[in-house]
Amino acid sequence: MRVSIAGAGAVGRSIAAELLENGHEVLLIDKAPTAISVERVPMAEWLLADACEITSLDEAALQRCNVVIAATGDDKVNLVVSLLAKTEYGVPRVVARVNNPKNEWLFNESWGVDVAVSTPRLMSALVEEAVSVGDLVRLLRFSHGDANLVELTLPPESALAGTRVGDVAWPEDTSLVTIIRGTRVLTPSTEETLEAGDELLFVAAQAREEQLEDLLSVRNDPDAEPTPRPRASED
Numbered sequence: 001m002r003v004s005i006a007g008a009g010a011v012g013r014s015i016a017a018e019l020l021e022n023g024h025e026v027l028l029i030d031k032a033p034t035a036i037s038v039e040r041v042p043m044a045e046w047l048l049a050d051a052c053e054i055t056s057l058d059e060a061a062l063q064r065c066n067v068v069i070a071a072t073g074d075d076k077v078n079l080v081v082s083l084l085a086k087t088e089y090g091v092p093r094v095v096a097r098v099n100n101p102k103n104e105w106l107f108n109e110s111w112g113v114d115v116a117v118s119t120p121r122l123m124s125a126l127v128e129e130a131v132s133v134g135d136l137v138r139l140l141r142f143s144h145g146d147a148n149l150v151e152l153t154l155p156p157e158s159a160l161a162g163t164r165v166g167d168v169a170w171p172e173d174t175s176l177v178t179i180i181r182g183t184r185v186l187t188p189s190t191e192e193t194l195e196a197g198d199e200l201l202f203v204a205a206q207a208r209e210e211q212l213e214d215l216l217s218v219r220n221d222p223d224a225e226p227t228p229r230p231r232a233s234e235d
Contacts, residue, residue: 001025004065006051006081007072008035011097015069016044029060052080054088062089070096075103079111086112104141115142136213139201146206147173152216156196160216166190171212173205 001024005012008030016026020043030036031050038046049056051072062068068085070078078096085091096111098104098118107116117140140149154161160168165176165188179186180199186192194200204212 001066002064003067004060004062005069005071012071013041016041027060052077057084065091067093073099075099082112136209147203148206150202150204152200154194154196154198158216160194161196163194165192171208174208174212175203177201177203
């Protein structure tokens with residue numbers, strides 16, 4: 001896979017090093033001569049150019065890239081790079097860094113962004129994920145399709161504790177991706193039984209998040225026996 005990264009600062013270089021270690025081709029682009037530090041990521045290709053200029057992106061042969069990552073410290077630059085990558089070069093996957101959480105609403109498919117990564121939001125989400133039980137925590141937003149990666153730790157009082165995955169009528173546009181149980185990572189099957197304390201990771205449409213949280217929330221009657229929710233009708 002060929003990846004171009006706009007922004008050769010600490011973030012861009014770190015991403016490049018990881019991708020190179022995994023066997024991918026990486027091109028780092030930056031307009032600041034001081035950012036061109038070939039010795040720090042010697043296996044990468046480097047280009048001294050302004051990633052907001054069409055001529056620069058032509059030189060970078062962006063049309064050959066499978067992924068473009070806009071990783072500069074300037075949200076305006078990241079948006080322009082994302083838009084050009086998607087509309088002018090048809091790059092299949094565009095990932096953009098969000099520096100200011102107030103700008104996060106802009107990082108969507110209208111600006112060519114498939115995945116927006118907000119470091120402040122991610123850090124706060126990881127804090128919430130570590131301490132929250134029974135509350136839905138949004139870990140990552142996928143701009144394309146208006147879907148999010150969300151997590152919920154199943155509380156002991158949940159109506160679904162002791163219920164098989166296949167017996168749960170999950171909301172539409174929602175997919176249970178994995179179950180983290182202690183040190184184990186489980187691929188959910190219809191026969192897997194949910195247990196209190198399970199960390200459940202979903203990809204869900206934003207409009208379904210409240211419905212999903214209600215489904216996984218605690219029972220109104222703490223003495224009631226957990227009962228499987230009926231499956232959705234096949235009709």
